[in-house]
């Protein structure tokens with residue numbers, strides 16, 4: 222039997238490579254470059270649509286734990302991410318082009334993977350096995366199909382930060398340092414109190430782009446546009462993406478009043494992303510507002526920030542914890558369409574959906590990762606314990622069973638130990 226995978230983003234590419242590794246033949250349907258999305262820029266598989274960071278590697282961090290679990294489960298894309306990493310302090314960040322080119326090459330040359338550059342608008346349930354990974358920018362016709370199949374899909378809005386040319390940043394007015402380590406992977410642009418107040422005042426009055434069906438209600442908290450954060454108070458950015466904590470400006474010898482951090486977007490460091498500056502400002506306003514930051518006075522914006530629609534299912538009503546539809550056997554979902562938010566979440570769920578699609582085809586019982594693991598906590602949240610209508614979720618320690626301990630750090634460390642034991646036992650079951 223040939224397994225159909227719909228969508229060649231992070232979850233779909235992981236599922237395709239995994240299933241092919243398990244000896245299954247797959248059709249991988251990807252609509253790009255023939256049909257474009259508002260955000261993807263290329264026809265490559267596994268394109269990273271915003272930041273180039275897979276977040277922290279530290280086990281003190283929920284995403285660090287999820288990455289470790291993904292690697293132990295055998296994730297192919299995490300392995301490729303490590304081949305293409307760029308320096309980013311404690312985070313795993315990649316050269317985005319090299320990463321998706323390596324994924325594309327592996328998919329296109331695998332003898333068990335049939336790449337089909339087609340938009341899928343409906344599914345065949347006649348004994349077929351399908352893994353749907355169409356992501357937050359699922360095409361209109363397929364969203365309509367899912368809406369009809371499941372009685373409506375949900376959506377909310379996200380925002381993307383601008384990327385700038387590194388050689389247009391005034392390094393006389395900036396300094397290289399990293400808040401959390403000695404690596405110095407970030408370019409920091411300081412603002413004095415007067416500069417910050419002018420910046421804030423212009424920002425809260427700047428023109429934003431009206432987006433069809435946009436409502437603050439649908440904004441995912443972690444991806445709030447920076448102008449929305451600014452509107453909640455003059456100091457909100459100084460306690461958010463512009464916080465100066467842990468940084469000393471060598472020019473003044475003091476902690477700056479506020480700081481804007483830029484992080485490498487590619488291995489050569491020629492492109493820098495502005496950390497936490499997701500925005501729906503009009504493009505000319507982005508240029509004007511950024512030029513109020515002294516080091517960015519003449520900055521060259523390579524990719525402007527944008528707002529986008531984000532489609533996902535109400536999974537607590539629709540999916541079982543093996544990522545299979547409750548009403549349609551052999552129909553699996555992974556990635557953001559299932560209600561998981563984040564690159565690593567998409568990848569690890571793609572691996573899990575592949576493990577279960579493979580077992581399903583072989584007539585074996587599908588598996589559910591234990592709740593005490595990060596992947597188990599995520600899956601449990603979207604399919605069992607999360608409320609309907611679902612709010613998408615990313616890795617966090619709150620998803621793991623509570624441990625009675627006062628010290629939060631110690632408590633999380635204990636949760637990590639439990640998770641590591643449980644994922645080990647899970648691995649023994651699925652092998």
Ligand SMILES: Cc1cc2nc3c(=O)[nH]c(=O)nc-3n(C[C@H](O)[C@H](O)[C@H](O)COP(=O)(O)OP(=O)(O)OC[C@H]3O[C@@H](n4cnc5c(N)ncnc54)[C@H](O)[C@@H]3O)c2cc1C
Pocket residue numbers: 227228229230231232233250251252253258260261267268269270271272273274339340341342354355356357358359360363379380381529531555556557558562563564565567
């Ligand atoms: C603008 C934006 C910024 C984001 N920024 C971040 C970030 O910085 N960090 C982070 O961790 N997460 C981020 N996310 C969230 C999420 O992690 C990413 O969207 C991630 O790429 C999701 O992986 P996925 O595989 O589910 O979807 P995608 O990677 O989007 O893959 C889905 C694929 O399906 C294809 N497709 C869609 N419909 C069809 C169809 N009908 N037929 C065939 N193919 C189809 C698409 O072309 C696409 O290639 C962001 C999301 C968005 C939308």
